Amino acid sequence: xxxxxxxxYLSIKRxxxxxxxxxxxxxxxxxxxxxEDGYPVVARLEDCNECRICVYICPDLAVIAEPEVxxxxxxx
Amino acid sequence: xxxxxxxxxxxxxxxxxxxxxxxxxxxxxxxxxxxxxxxTGRERDEVxxxxxxxxxxxxxxxxxxSSLHGTHGRALAFATGIKLGNPRLTVxxxxxxxxxxxxxxxxxxHACRRNIDITTVVFNNNIYGMTGGQYSPTMPxxxxxxxxxYGMIEQDxxxxxLSVATGASFVARGAVTNPVALERYIRQGILTKGFSxxxxxxPCPPIYGFYNKTGTALDMMRSIKExxxxxxxxxxxxxxxxKGKVLTGVFIDREYRExxxxxxxxxxxxxxSIQDEEPL
Amino acid sequence: MLFYRLYRDKEGRKxxxxxxxxxxxxxxxxxxxxxxxxxxxxxxxxxxSVASAKLPMVGGKFIQMEDEISSMAAVIGASMTGIxxxxxxxxxxxxLKQENIGFASLNEVPCVIVNVQRAGPSTGLPTQVSQxxxxxxxxxxxxxxxxxxxxxxxxxxxxxxxIRAFNLSEKYRNPVILLxxxxxxxxxxxxxxxxxxxxxxxxxxxxxxxxxxxxxxFDDCTLVPxxxxxxxxxxxxxxxxxxxxxxxxxxxxxxxxxxxxxxHKKIEDNRDDIVEVKEHMTEDADILLVSFGISVKSSxxxxxxxxxxxxxxxxxxxxxxxxxxxxxxxxxxxxxxxVFVVELNMGQIIREVERxxxxxxxxxxxxxxxxxxxxxxEILSVIEERMK
Numbered sequence: 001x002x003x004x005x006x007x008x009y010l011s012i013k014r015x016x017x018x019x020x021x022x023x024x025x026x027x028x029x030x031x032x033x034x035x036e037d038g039y040p041v042v043a044r045l046e047d048c049n050e051c052r053i054c055v056y057i058c059p060d061l062a063v064i065a066e067p068e069v070x071x072x073x074x075x076x
Numbered sequence: 077x078x079x080x081x082x083x084x085x086x087x088x089x090x091x092x093x094x095x096x097x098x099x100x101x102x103x104x105x106x107x108x109x110x111x112x113x114x115x116t117g118r119e120r121d122e123v124x125x126x127x128x129x130x131x132x133x134x135x136x137x138x139x140x141x142s143s144l145h146g147t148h149g150r151a152l153a154f155a156t157g158i159k160l161g162n163p164r165l166t167v168x169x170x171x172x173x174x175x176x177x178x179x180x181x182x183x184x185x186h187a188c189r190r191n192i193d194i195t196t197v198v199f200n201n202n203i204y205g206m207t208g209g210q211y212s213p214t215m216p217x218x219x220x221x222x223x224x225x226y227g228m229i230e231q232d233x234x235x236x237x238l239s240v241a242t243g244a245s246f247v248a249r250g251a252v253t254n255p256v257a258l259e260r261y262i263r264q265g266i267l268t269k270g271f272s273x274x275x276x277x278x279p280c281p282p283i284y285g286f287y288n289k290t291g292t293a294l295d296m297m298r299s300i301k302e303x304x305x306x307x308x309x310x311x312x313x314x315x316x317x318x319k320g321k322v323l324t325g326v327f328i329d330r331e332y333r334e335x336x337x338x339x340x341x342x343x344x345x346x347x348x349s350i351q352d353e354e355p356l
Numbered sequence: 357m358l359f360y361r362l363y364r365d366k367e368g369r370k371x372x373x374x375x376x377x378x379x380x381x382x383x384x385x386x387x388x389x390x391x392x393x394x395x396x397x398x399x400x401x402x403x404x405s406v407a408s409a410k411l412p413m414v415g416g417k418f419i420q421m422e423d424e425i426s427s428m429a430a431v432i433g434a435s436m437t438g439i440x441x442x443x444x445x446x447x448x449x450x451x452l453k454q455e456n457i458g459f460a461s462l463n464e465v466p467c468v469i470v471n472v473q474r475a476g477p478s479t480g481l482p483t484q485v486s487q488x489x490x491x492x493x494x495x496x497x498x499x500x501x502x503x504x505x506x507x508x509x510x511x512x513x514x515x516x517x518x519i520r521a522f523n524l525s526e527k528y529r530n531p532v533i534l535l536x537x538x539x540x541x542x543x544x545x546x547x548x549x550x551x552x553x554x555x556x557x558x559x560x561x562x563x564x565x566x567x568x569x570x571x572x573x574f575d576d577c578t579l580v581p582x583x584x585x586x587x588x589x590x591x592x593x594x595x596x597x598x599x600x601x602x603x604x605x606x607x608x609x610x611x612x613x614x615x616x617x618x619x620h621k622k623i624e625d626n627r628d629d630i631v632e633v634k635e636h637m638t639e640d641a642d643i644l645l646v647s648f649g650i651s652v653k654s655s656x657x658x659x660x661x662x663x664x665x666x667x668x669x670x671x672x673x674x675x676x677x678x679x680x681x682x683x684x685x686x687x688x689x690x691x692x693x694x695v696f697v698v699e700l701n702m703g704q705i706i707r708e709v710e711r712x713x714x715x716x717x718x719x720x721x722x723x724x725x726x727x728x729x730x731x732x733x734e735i736l737s738v739i740e741e742r743m744k
Contacts, residue, residue, distance in 0.1 A: 020099040055080060055107075056107060058107075059252075076091075143594070144433070145596060155433060162438075162439075186421075339412075346412035
């Protein structure tokens with residue numbers, strides 16, 4: 001859940017996300033908020049304890065924890 | 077690498093977003109399966125995913141393993157041929173509750189009895205989603221469906237008890253609300269030499285939820301979280317307290333004669349028995 | 357337990373006095389059979405018994421599945437790992453296998469399905485002889501699909517056609533149905549099994565592509581796309597859904613039509629290689645008996661008797677039932693005055709014969725559907741009656 005420089009990293013792939021809200025609900029550190037359009041936003045990345053539950057619980061595979069992955073699937 | 081395991085195994089060029097409805101648990105199970113596979117260290121080229129028909133049976137097309145999307149209910153039968161044809165392969169069946177236990181029920185119990193080294197993950201959302209919400213063999217008595225407008229009057233199967241009774245080597249139940257445990261059960265199942273069954277409790281928000289007024293996808297997830305209780309915890313609870321609860325955890329983990337190994341012994345025996353044909 | 361014994365002749369060929377069912381397995385092993393899945397049903401059961409004894413001797417696998425449907429599925433699964441697979445059944449079981457036969461057709465999975473016909477419909481007349489599954493063999497599974505069907509008329513032909521069934525299934529990546537009947541299956545005749553060096557054995561062509569990204573399991577550049585076994589270097593998907601060349605579901609017209617066209621074209625364009633007939637004294641014939649399977653023996657008997665009485669009768673034997681030998685029937689029927697179609701059903705292949713004859717010559721059926729063979733004398737009586 002880190003980028004190359006060792007900073008925490010999390011992103012939501014909006015065109016895959018179906019807005020179930022599981023990431024918001026299951027995050028133990030309350031990292032996510034629900035935006036006005038219903039999509040989750042990473043609001044408090046600094047609180048993330050890197051438990052990965054958001055990645056695991058996302059049924060749409062839309063929570064991305066690696067910048068390399070984000071890059072790899074950016075056109076999909 | 078270990079964070080986004082599933083993303084590293086997505087099938088190139090396959091269209092996303094996937095076909096599943098918002099809040100459907102199938103994606104969570106698929107993701108747990110890929111992590112579990114990765115942890116077993118099995119060679120990617122030596123894995124075959126086999127599925128039948130239904131929403132869940134579309135899962136294999138999204139990930140980069142060899143896969144056979146078969147006919148309704150027959151995933152285990154195709155898988156049996158694949159495993160016996162090449163016992164070196166890791167064969168995993170992804171199937172729904174209707175696929176595995178109604179139309180495929182006979183294959184299911186016989187695969188358990190045969191104890192062939194196949195791992196079966198039952199995507200159990202208690203309903204036929206793809207066809208529009210008919211009752212499945214795991215739908216709880218009293219629940220509603222497109223074909224049970226007055227409520228389900230049949231008894232439901234307990235997948236785990238059925239699997240234990242019919243001879244599977246490894247049987248566990250997980251829930252999509254606990255993907256870490258789920259991944260562990262699937263991994264154990266794959267590593268078990270014999271037939272293994274992982275029953276997965278998951279929601280079907282737009283269809284089961286619609287007929288049973290169970291609220292939003294999140295409400296259904298919360299309900300699963302409340303309903304599921306580990307086998308260990310359940311031991312200290314009274315029958316009253318256990319009412320309406322669904323047990324999760326490992327039901328059985330036993331070593332038993334595995335089919336393809338037994339068949340290898342048949343081959344040895346048969347080769348010993350060859351008698352040369354007498355000349356005329 | 358085996359109920360027959362093979363001996364070696366001077367050249368080392370295996371020789372025996374065996375049933376059609378037993379011969380089928382012996383020939384299958386020559387062709388490369390290494391997997392059998394089946395479910396008990398008379399009159400095909402000896403095939404499973406012999407396979408259970410013989411396959412493990414050569415490192416092959418036999419499994420008795422829980423039903424007919426799963427047997428067909430297991431055969432497809434095994435074939436996908438690259439080995440030659442077969443199942444055997446009879447009418448009721450053949451009905452049950454149909455959905456998965458369609459799966460094999462669409463996914464171009466080589467396999468051999470033996471149907472030892474017994475009288476139907478339903479449980480019918482267990483287990484008396486019939487040839488009632490001609491149309492089911494062609495159209496049993498739903499939807500348009502390519503199929504190859506061969507029918508042996510004797511035990512030596514069981515040997516010949518079992519090998520051919522495997523060869524055609526491998527060559528064209530298509531299920532092949534060996535349409536036997538109860539009499540051919542249980543009758544004992546002398547067979548001489550060819551040495552491996554004496555027969556051509558065809559194995560499916562394997563792709564030379566070594567990257568999953570590039571491999572198209574249903575590549576439409578060629579009529580028969582090269583195969584890659586599950587567990588090989590390539591990862592790909594197969595599905596009972598109509599699929600694109602990569603094997604993924606599609607409903608696009610420009611992908612659906614080429615796939616459907618190609619899988620039919622690979623059979624149609626090669627029909628001369630697939631279609632086989634045998635002509636018996638047709639050169640000077642005035643009367644033609646068209647027949648297949650065990651009814652060929654009845655027809656040949658009638659032919660002999662008719663010739664002794666001065667009637668010029670010939671027999672056109674359909675070795676390949678499907679694709680239908682319309683050109684061959686067309687040509688031979690042009691030389692004759694009358695055509696009789698001899699079959700153990702209420703008239704199935706006769707419609708194809710009529711179609712091929714295009715109304716130029718009277719076509720009449722000689723049928724029996726009471727579970728008994730047609731006696732040559734019965735055929736002769738009909739011929740004599742009509743030729744008065």
